[in-house]
Amino acid sequence: MQEILFFQNKHWKKVFTNYPLKREVYNDLQKKLLSNKLVLSIEGPRRVGKSILIKQLINYLIKKNINVKDILYFSYDDFKEDIFKLIKEYEIIRGKEITDGKMYFFFDEIQKINDWQSKIKLICDNYPNIKIVVSGSTLNQSKKESLAGRIIEYFLKPLSFREYLIFSNSHNLLNVEIDDLYITKYKTYLKRQYPDLAIDNTLDSKDYVTTIIKKTIYEDSQIYLKDVDIEILSNILKVILRDPGQIINYTDLAKDFNIDRKTISEYIAYLINSGLIRKVYNFSNNARKIEKTAKKFYPFCTTLISFILNNPNESKFIETDVAFQLNAEFFWDNRGVNEIDFIVYNESNSLKIGVEVKYRNQITIKDIQNFKLKPVQNLDFDKKYLIVKENTKCNFDSKKEKIVVLPYYLIWKYFKY
DSSP: OHHHHHHHOGGGGTOOOOOOOOOTTHHHHHHHHHHOOSEEEEEOOTTSSHHHHHHHHHHHHHHTTOOGGGEEEEETTTOOOOHHHHHHHHHHHHTSOTTSSOEEEEEETGGGSTTHHHHHHHHHHHOTTEEEEEEESOOOGGGGGGGTTSEEEEEOOSOOHHHHHHHTTOGGGTTSOOOHHHHHHHHHHTTOOSHHHHHOTTSOHHHHHHHHHHIIIIIIHHHHSTTOOHHHHHHHHHHHHHSTTEEOOHHHHHHHHTSOHHHHHHHHHHHHHTTSEEEEEEOOSSHHHHHHSOEEEEESSGGGGGGTOSSOOHHHHHHHHHHHHHTOOEEEEETTTEEEEEEEEETTTTEEEEEEEEOSSEEOGGGGGGGGSOOSSSOOOSEEEEEEOTTOEEOSOHHHHTOEEEEGGGHHHHSOO
16 A cells, blocks of 8 residues: 555655646635635546646645645545555654644545545544545535535536637637637637647547546446446437437436436436536526426537537537536526526526527527516516627617627626636
8 A cells, every 4th residue: 555655646756747737726726725624625527637636736735845745645546445544554654643743635536435525524523634635526415414514615617718728728819809710719619628638639529528428437337326227327328418408307218218217317417416417407486396397408518519429410519518608507498388598597686697599690589589578487687698600690689679699609708607
């Protein structure tokens, strides 16, 4: 075990690797690392940069003159050593007990060990001198209850467009007038939203995404789903990737795959927690009713669609990106008669924003009728956005209709990622 610890903690031997490109969340994590005692949790899909973030934080601590031996890093991606046995070995290497002095523990992919939450809680409650950072691809929210009041959670998504421009060495496009180069770059971004794909344009996007999905479906799922049927899990994902934005009825899907509804629910929850798909609820002012209403499903980001489709439907492709940029939680559907693609709702001030995606060459007054319906369920919008193609012609007065017409490649500037 000591050999593994030395191998993973190269900073103990004063061997450092510089990671100059930083995710936007890095600055906040850096501040929290030294400013409070709470556990920091970095959750997110595979290959979004969680491990690199941790190593950047370790480098920061060393620059702040923290003793290298007071920093412990361990990745559970390949090794499943018990935390307490690990700490015993670390005490021998450090030459001190863990009660002696300030220490920083970084546990990567911690979800791969059983009952990690109670073990972290035990350390937290008994050793206030230890700052803990954990990361994982599927740190299911419901399993963190034992750490309530002791943890700050961060969800790391694939790259925002701003981050993509930085990672792809295109900083010059951050503050320029919109032109053909900018639009072309955005279209490229939609297929390369993971850090590695942004940095290295020689990587094949489809091959890269395939490795992520295979790891998640064929390996990770067996940790979380008892007696998982890999083929059915994979086919559920393909159903959603092929047709983004469809309303899925769990009972109907269970009949299609000849399995029980509970299993379908567990499989979909796993795909959501793994960052492969997102669930969008039919909006209601009644919170209990929201859970019972129909739900739409999207790939988590557009890059994932490349796993299954070489030439996806452009309208559905852009709708998926809008869901990603909005971090969409709600849509509105009136029994299939009328629909608003997305509703952004701020519960604290009851602000409602309606967002419709119309990816076509021309739009008439008829195409915005859903914005003009008699309010249902207090659905009067404080703001209305129409997301369109780059050269869409709108045959109506947007100011008169109080609608902001926005090309899809600008939505990231108007909504917080």
